[in-house]
Amino acid sequence: MSGEPPEQEGRVARRQRRNREALIRAASEVMTEKGMDGATMLEIAERADVGAGTVYNYFRSKDELAIAVLEEMMHDLALQIEKATAGIKDPAQVYAFGVRTVLEAATTDIRWKQMLYRSEVIADALYRRMGPFAIRDLRLGVAAGRFALEDAELVWRLTAHAIVGVSLAITTDVVPVGARNEVVVRLLCMTGIGTDAAAELVAGAERVREGKGGR
Template sequence: MPDVPNPRTSRRRTLKTPIAPWEMTSGRHTRGARRKLETRARLLDAAFALVAEKGMDGVTINEITEAADVGFGSFYNHFESKEGLFVALVEWLFEEFACTLDHLASGLSDPAEVIAVSVRHTLMRAYREPVWGQLLIREGFSAHALSRGLGQRLLRDSERGISERRFVVADQLMCLISAIGTILAGIAAELHFAASSKRTVRARKVLRSSEAKFAERTAAIVLQAFGLKRVEAEKIAQRPLPTSPTSRPVEKGH
């Protein structure tokens, strides 16, 4: 997926601090350690904002340190290279989001609904934040897709569904690969719709495929891969999404 600047992602996006606020002020970290964590957070935040504007290949270390208000030499106290920073950025973004999904689904007892909620939130966030979606596609095809972040949660939730006999699959690994492929293909389609011509947008309206409906349909397909019947899968995928009263916005304007 090409890194194409998008007007909906040109706003500055502030990432959540990678440690809890109470840790920042508690005695758990020394003052020096807190400063180091804060500097690392600023570098990651600045990198994401620049990637959203220019794409990964168009960003330099100097631009990142300038945007983060960090000395150029200090960059190497945190990352070995620009590529190392981008790896950390991807891990941070998707671990943060995976934890958010865990919180949203914490009150759900049905593994099928947990997966449906996770898929729908993932598709809708990719629609709202195309650069985030592009990074997720890149991460989804990496060698670590099932061992961390969203892939790790999908593996966990599918294992729970299988152990509770909610899911019936002949081959768990192939089922997971199929589910991940469906989700990534759905995100790619969303990004295509978002950047397409007016004719494609009109066609989408005729098909009644809003981003929310598209996310529901994708979730239903994933559930069918885990052995649910189509009618039940669609019913679960259309349930009201749980909301988090304590969740914070992921974007801020200038």
């Protein structure tokens, strides 16, 4: 048999991947400009340069597309955290910076804020997309004697759901924006460290955000 069918399948797969990526990029742009309610599937399709009906071959609804946008943002944010903490040797400080960064993104970026009402779905996406990074840092923290926990996956799952829940509370003015650092302290306490140690890590995360480095 010739290699033609696999080659054709490869071309189809590449085209599908490009279309999907283009739709996610376009949706991210339009939703940033107009908000989720103001964005339309037609405009997103036009921005992605695909047929109006093609978008439904990849996403059943605008809500599903918005979740895909958010999942890509989560992965990109994880990579940004990796870059920002590349010179930090303390895995506990890396983890603290990551939690603080995610909480800020969830409460300031319009694409996150508009999806927080789908808390269960978003928390699951956060657990999956950023989990490989967060769970690794939790385990490294245990190995370094910084954290005291038995199940890193469980701690990250609880943290992911807590981040989404408290972010919704912040964006709906139930919890003040100024409480972000206190929230992160409480989230870090789930790693088995005390309040004082958690507060020190949050202070370090703030220094990293300000470009002053961490330990």
